Amino acid sequence: MKVVNLTYPVEDKIAKSKIVLALGFFDGVHLGHQHLINVAKNIAEEKHLPLAVMTFDRHPVEVYADDHAFQYIDTVDEKAEKMAKLGVDYFLVMKFTKQFSQISGQDFVDHVLVALNAETVVAGFDYTYGPKDVANMDNLPVFAKKRFEIVKVPKQTFDGKKIGSTEIRKAINEGKMELAYDLLGHHYVMSGIIGHGKRNGHKLGFPTANLVWQNKKAIPKIGVYATRTKVNGQWYESMTSVGYNVTIGQEKRIYIESNIFDFDEDVYGKPMEIKWYKYTRGEIKFDSLAALKEQLKKDQTGIKAYFANHLDK
Template sequence: MKIIHLTYPVKENLIPSKIVLALGFFDGVHLGHQHLISVARDVAKKKSLPLAVMTFDRHPKEVYEKKANFAYIDSLDEKAFKMQQLGVDYLLVAAFTKKFSELNAQEFVDNVIVKLRPDTVVAGFDYTYGPKDVANMKNLPKFAQSRFNIIDVPKQTFDGKKIGSMEIKRAVRDGNMELAYELLGSHYVMSGTIGRGLRNGHKLGFPTANLVWKNKKVIPKIGVYATKTKIGGKWYDSMTSVGYNVTLNQSRRIYIESNLFGFNKEAYGQKMIIKWYKYTRGEIKFSGLQALKDQLKRDQKQIKAYFAKND
C-alpha cells in the first residue's frame, strides 16, 4: 500500500489510472468502515482498478469546532496498518487546513474528488463534505454531474445501534474492552515506545515497560487490564495498569505500564504495542508496598487464568 499526502489544491494524475475511491474519516477502521471498504474493494476487483481510501490528517472538528483536545481511536500509523490489512492500494491523507475547510460542496467535488479521477466513489450514508444540509450523500449526484458512479453504503448496526467511533470511544473510556472489540472487530490498540520510569515495578518484583504514546489517543479507564504486549517482534500476555501510582504519591499524570509475563529485559526506546482485552479492577491506594505487591500477585494469577481460558 502506498500512502499519499494530499495538499490543496490537489495535483492531477497522482495515481496513474482511474480508481475506486472510498471516502470517510475512518477513525478506528471499525466494522462499519470495514464493510464500506469491502464494498469498494469488490467494485475495484470487478473493474480491475486500484482501491484508494481518502481520509484526513485530523478530524474536521479540530478545525470547525477548534477542539484541540480531540481524542482518536487510531493514530495515522495504526489506521494505515489496518487499511493495508484490508487490501487498500492507496491511502490518501488530505491535510485538513482552514482553507480546505472553507471549500463549498461543489468546490470539494470539482477540485478534490474529480482531480483524483475516480470511476466510482463509495461513502457511508452519513458522509458529508461541508454543511450537512447541503453537502450530503443525497445531493452528491447533483454535484458529481455524472462524472463518476456513486455507491451510498447504508448504516451498519450492532445490537440494534449504529456502529460508530463515538460508541467505541465511550466503551474504551468505560473500560468495556469487550464491547470495543465487538464494534472494532479487533482489540483496541495503543502503540508507542518504551520510556524510562521510576523502576518501582522492578523493586516489587513486577518489572514494567512504560508506554510513551502519541497525544490525542483515547485513554482507557483508570485500572488494571488483561492485555497482550508486543516488544521486539513478539507478543506476550501481560497485565497493564492505567493510573496515577497513588500508593507511591506520584504526580497527577497518567502512566500506562505493562508487566509482560516471561519478559524481563531492558528495552528502552523500542517500539511497544498494547492490545487491550479485559478490565480486571480499578485503581486502589494501598497501605504500603507489601500490600501492593500482594495485590499484583493476585492480578497476575487472575490474568494468567483469563488467558489460559480465552486463548
C-alpha cells in the same frame, strides 16, 4: 500499498488509470468501515481498477469546533497499517486546514474527487464534505454531474445500535474493552515507545514497561487490564495498569505501565504495542507497598487464568 499525502486543491493524479475511491475519516477502521471498504474493493476488482481510500490528517472537529482535546482511536500510521491489511492500493491523507474547511461541496467534488480521477465514489450514508445540510450524500449526484458513479453504503449496526467511532471511544474510556472489540472487530491497540519510569515495579518484583504514547489517543479508564504487549516483534501476555500511582504518591499524571509475563530484557527506547482485552479492577490506594505487592500477585494469577481460558482472537 502506497501512502499519499494530499493538499487542496489536488493537482496530480495518483494513478495512471481511474480509481475506485472510498471516503470517510475511518477512525478505528471498525466493522462499519471494514464493510464500506470491502464494498469498494469488490467494485474495484469488478472494474479492474485500483482501490484508494481517502481520510484527513486530523478530525474536522479540531478545525470546525476548535476542539484540540479530541481523542483518536487510531493514529494515521495505525490507520494506514489496517488499510494495508484490507487490501487498499492507495491510502490518501488529505491535510485538513482552515482553508480546506471552508470550500463548497462543488469545490470538493471538482478539485478533489474529479481531480483524483475517481470512476466510482463509495461513502457512508452520513458522509459530508462541507455544510451537512448541503454537502451530503443525497446531494452528491447534483455536484457530480454524472462524472463518476456513486455508491452510498447504509448504516451498519451491532446489537441494534449504529457501529460508530463515537460509541467505540466511549467504550474505551469506560474500560469496556470487550464491547470495543465487538464494535471494532479487533482489539484496541495503543502503540508508542518504552520510556523510563520510576522503577517502582522493579522494586516490587513486577517490572513494567512504560508506554510513551501519542497524547491524543483514547485512554482506557483508570484501572488494571488483561492485555497482550508486543516488544521485539513478539506478543506476550501481560497486565497493564492505567493510573496515577496513588500508593507511591507521584505527580498527577497518567501512567500506562505493562508488566510483561515471562519477559526480562532491557527494552528502553524500543517500540511497544499494547492490545487491550479486559478490565479487571480499579485503582486502589494501599496502606503499604507490601499490600500492593500482594494485590499484584493476585492480579497476575487472575489474568494468567483469563488467558488460559481465552484463546487470542
